[in-house]
Amino acid sequence: MANSDRATESLKEYLTDLVVPHHRCNVNIISDHITMLHGNKSKKQLSRKKRAHKxxxxxxxxxxxxxxxxxxxxxxxxxxxxxxxxxxRGYIREHLELQPGDQVPQLHEQRYEEFSRQLVKIDLHGAKLRVLQSKCPTLIGLAGICVMDTKNVLKLLGEDHRIRTVPKSECVFSMHVGNMEFTIFGQHLNMRPAERSVKKIKSFVEPFM
Structure with a gap:
């Protein structure tokens, strides 16, 4: 109640100040005629603010x-x-928990499937890739550093300073990490890196030395 009374008095003073000084003595504000609104913003107001932010x-x-x-x-x-x-290179070694001298897990080893899943989840920005196989013969042999990894394509910057767009689904890629070489089927990379890193993926990578 004390807060309400203070708010009412403040409102009276504010309204009185709006009147010409020599008429202020005639101002008679009845407190019962003042309605003070309290409370939080409505859901409608909050949703409107959220939409404006979006x-x-x-x-x-x-x-x-x-x-x-x-x-x-x-x-x-x-x-x-x-x-x-x-x-x-530093990122991939940390992501795959590789140590100097590590070898690619063999098919019969227990950690092979988990290693394969983690390999497919990697972010390819900065990786050196080569196209091993493709439905389009002109793409075979293309190599470069991946400078963009989107849902459907990879963009490789070659040593000739040209960026080439390579569709994932039509190609099989080769990738080196130290003395290890991996073959990755592009059709299983058809999602954005952020989505790929959290999605459950079956083992479909065939690494080899």
Whole structure:
């Protein structure tokens, strides 16, 4: 009640100040005619505020329209991607818990399936990849550092400083980690890296020395 009384008095003072000074003596504000509203914002007000906040972010279509999901095909140099590859090598060793001298698990070993699942979940940004097989003959042999990994394609920056788009589903890729070589079937990479890292995946990777 004390808070309500203070609010009422403050409102009276505010309204009185709005009146011309020499007429203020005639102002008679009846407290019973004042209704003070209290409480939290309604769900409708909160949802409207939330929608306004969401509208400040870009949708996928807006993101694509601005060209934020594309890369210049001839303005990047291979040497510029080498630091990214160096970071990726440290990341992959940590992700797969590799130690110097480790060998690829064999099919009969207990940790083979888990190793294969973790291998498919990796983020390929910075990885050096080569196309071993493809439905499109012109893609076979293409190699480079992965500079973009989307749901359906990989973009590889070659030593000739050109970025080439390679569809995942039509290709089989080769990847080296130290003295180990892995074969990864692109059809099983058809999802965004963030989704792939948390999705349960069956073992379909065939690593070999």
């Amino acid at each position: 509208s400040a972010t870009l949708t996928r279509k807006e993101y694509a329209a601005l060209g934020l999901n594309t890369l210049p095909t001839r303005q990047m140099r291979y040497e510029q991607a080498l630091p990214l590859h160096k970071l990726w």
